Amino acid sequence: MRALFSLRRGLAIAALVAFCSPLMAADDRAAYDKAITSAVNFLASQQNKDGSFSESSPIGVTGLCAAGILEHGRTADDPTVKKALTYLESQVKEDGGIYAEGSNHKNYETSLAVLAFAAGNKDGRYDKLLAGTDKFLKGIQWDASEHKDETDPFYGGAGYGGHKRPDLSNTAFMMEALKATGNGPDDKAMKKALVFVSRCQNLESEHNTSEFPAKNPDGGFYYTIAAGGSSQAGETPNGGLRSYGSMTYAGLKSMIYAGLDKEDPRVKAASEWLGKHYTLDENPGMGQQGLFYYYVTAAKALDAFGEEEFVTADGAKHAWRAELRKELLGRQQADGSWVNETTRWMEGNPLLVTGYTLLALKHAQPDAGK
Template structure:
């Protein structure tokens, strides 16, 4: 679809672009910078979620706490406030799940980190007047408490050190760690905080880059600068292994790694950032999650959007020297994928992306970074 948009020179290019949008059956058939089209898409998405909200304020029967936090955060990022009836109902549901340890999760949950971190994004966005300061202080304490460090008898040399897992005593991974760092950043935690410093140690070890920050066996087997799922418990990549036992890099984790390193204070001159950007420059596309195809596509979109925004460049330069106006390209891709009912959903359903509430929440967060130029 993006390739068609780059052909918009003359009547033929415009006709092809129009035909591509029609093929995706999107209700949005406007130019990239059409603010009205963007606003229409957002309104349609929020209306979809409003219609899907349960009586108790949740947005999904499956994984209701995490999905509700995600959807509420997405709605709040597009102009609603904590006093909006839909948002207020969702936040009340989340508050009903606060535990004594400060976390926000369901009884017996195996996803305490995800649920708490996504809830934090909602409460932080709703906290303009400080009404949730005490609540967020509790979530900060909880999230820092589940990070693997000396309190779990892990020394800095241990591959577990600095990472976050699902919230029990399972091994940490880059996805959970990135969500934890995102939540901590949302409440004002900066790079000088010990939790961020520890997390950076773990994140750096999940990169296929040999350096003083990663002396594990894996980078030498696949020295491409990208990121994989986890260094812990023997190492693992959702994209699989190379023939020699290396861990394959893939885009969603590489964007997660890039974003997390920037949140932890690294700049563009750091070798780790350079290597991540170089890998992404060789694999830039919005048609798929490179390395994983259509799996985790919308997780990929929101991670990509946040990472490139954090990087700070309005154009992303790929390995062949092409300058991509990534915000406009991402906007075109997401608008083209919107369903007629206002939702987004992934036909490849792994990681719950067959759930339209979850995916619409992801997309509302991603598309915030892809607003028409005049809106920023």
């Protein structure tokens, strides 16, 4: 009798879960769609007459915002998007780059504009423009043309542009832009970039024989190996470079884009570091600094990693897309925007941060990965 009761109770619970699951899924999708609509409306209301977004760094922010809108179903002919892309077209230079006159951020600006044009290029209308950006980005990569061979710490990396020191953040943006225009792991620029990315990891191997991994052998990533090495998270007491969240996700994403699989020791070490530091409360190692950059980089990296549940060091399984959606939707402002109270790296600019968040949510949408 007791067994029959338990069976009936189990069947009832199963039936209730089966009944409620579609409703919860529908509610999740409705909340997600509402958040996206509100964000897109916010951006449209803030667009300048010339089609740009933001008074500060308008090319990069415009590229980011346009890409974010395009990734959520709008087309290049949508009025807001069309104005933004027309503005970006007006900033194309003879060398193929898309940047402001005298800019110190040529790589960032061009790479973010590429994400927008690539997302809006469904009919090939931007093929010529994107061929120019491809040439430009490959031209600013440090290699033999800058008298750097594969033994040099600068080799394969990209900096802000104008022969600035290469770093992992700029290199990751460049690689993502190259991937968006069809460059795969066999592309020479991607292979060269992997050399630089591997040297920004705290992992001793044939790919990284610098002094730093032995001083902090945790498998995470830091900002740059070039020019003596540097980490935004600072140094360990023995002179090692501290790993931190956003750069470790950037490293993981870039390695996957360059063709490494989950069995590669570099990928394993990065995922293990992230498993020990998995959180959505902060950018590990940096606190609230660069939090939304961390979110978008994490979303892209985990999507590329290809696991719907990310297993952390304690054995817990995290449905990371649902967790990230909940976190981001909970942080949305009443006007539809997102902003970081910790303003370093321009994250006090709601246009920039809303662009980041739209891209993050694209990779975390309810039906992604299915």
